[in-house]
Amino acid sequence: MDPRLNPYAPGAGSPPPELAGRDDLIERAAIALDRIRAGRPARSLILYGLRGVGKTVLLNRIRLDAEARGIASVRIEAPEERSLPALLAPALRATLLRLGRGAVAKAGVGKAMRALASFVRALKVKYEDIELSLDLEPEPGLADSGDLDTDLTELLASIGSAAAERETAVVLYLDELQYVPEDQLAALIVALHSASQDQLPVTMVAAGLPQLVGQTGRAKSYAERLFEFVPIDRLDEEAAKAALTVPARKAGVDYATEAVAEILAQTLGYPYFLQEWGKQSWNVADASPIDVEDARRGSVQALAELDASFFRVRFDRLTPAEKRYMRAMAELGPGPHRSGDIADVLGRKVTTVAPLRNALIAKGMAYSPAHGDTAFTVPLFDGFMKRIMLLQ
Ligand SMILES: Nc1ncnc2c1ncn2[C@@H]1O[C@H](COP(=O)(O)OP(=O)(O)O)[C@@H](O)[C@H]1O
Ligand SMILES: [Mg+2]
Secondary structure, three states: OOHHHOOOOOOOOOOOOOOOOOHHHHHHHHHHHHHHHOOOOOOEEEEEOOOOOOHHHHHHHHHHHHHHOOOEEEEEEOOOOOOHHHHHHHHHHHHHHHHHOOOOOOHHHHHHHHHHHHHHHHHOOOOOOOOOOOOOOOOOOOOOOOOHHHHHHHHHHHHHHHHHHOOOOEEEEEEOHHHOOHHHHHHHHHHHHHHHHOOOOEEEEEEEOOHHHHHHHHHHHHHHHHEEEEEOOOOOHHHHHHHHHHHHHHOOOOEOHHHHHHHHHHHOOOHHHHHHHHHHHHHHOOOOOEOHHHHHHHHHHHHHHHHHOHHHHHHOOOOHHHHHHHHHHHHOOOOOEEHHHHHHHHOOOHHHHHHHHHHHHHOOOEEOOOOOEEEEOOOOHHHHHHHHOOOO
16 A cells, blocks of 8 residues: 555654553642642652653653643753763753743742753763853852752752743653663652652653663652652553554554454564554555564564564674674573573573673664573564574
8 A cells, every 4th residue: 555645653752543551540640740840749650661652752752741831851861871961961951941931030040040051061071072161150059069869959949949930840861761770760750859859840741761760760769759650551452552553543444353363362462563563564465454464474574673673673783792792592491581591591600601691782783671581672582583693
């Protein structure tokens, strides 16, 4: 069928034509943010799960809905190897500029800007990647100690006050939170906790890989009072069917029952894969309904597409030794696997391959669902590793 009319949207962060199975969560997030704006206690959300389950699109949806209700956003995606202050400073500046717009100038926004100027000036020494410079007079004694915990606490407090004055809330949307170094993550949580104790309308909605849960563990007593940790997983059968069939139906195209069953079996209900399978099955089909033969031919195309993109970009980030480790994991199946078993496949000692495992976790390629276990952060990655490389 005409690829120009193809409704599916495989791709990192691409909004799906039908955001299936997440209504409940979207509503919970909206309630929490509205309560926080009103100065009422509520726990914001931290979304965690594997690659391709739909964390980013959910985070974006929560943000867009909140913006439509007048809640201010700070958008941050944590890349590897950037400091949190360097990420926060320009994003907070943009938010404060937007917050400061409007007829009546308010004192709070100006003070928050000066706090940001102090923050940047004081932390530039330690976090050399801060690129922002503000030609503003910093406020002496405010957020200028040079200690991240203290300064971030004071900065977020002044931003919270500015938001309260504007009768709104400021929400930090932090994607890929697992890449924020642990000490900086702890400082952020401490600062958010302090703001919440003062009933200031500033909070964070975050998303990241499963290792996030362990990483926040150190600031845990705080984190658990502030955030609800929500696992984001593959879609259940009903939602997976909706994700696949609703976009086609809107374009007047149906699926044969067996075609749906075939695609659900192949994708295991993972959102990214549903988009890819839907896209390819549409393209190979001659006409509605998309039948099981189309679905099978679509599968071949979809896997080839994933191998060349979704899986491939992750594979290319690995060193040769890391590739061998991942290949050994794949040999054992989808996982999780015991570290000892992986080492056995490699014919090495657990202790000698431990640094590889740590590096893979730091890169976000693997995580540890339980002590001594290792699993892929990308669904179906075991099959890909077997297709692309031989066991060495
Ligand atoms: N609830 C959903 N229903 C249908 N498709 C979805 C859903 N959530 C995500 N997707 C699709 O899955 C893909 C991956 O989404 P993304 O948010 O980038 O995942 P993650 O951030 O967890 O890696 C995108 O193509 C997106 O359109
Ligand atoms: Mg994402």
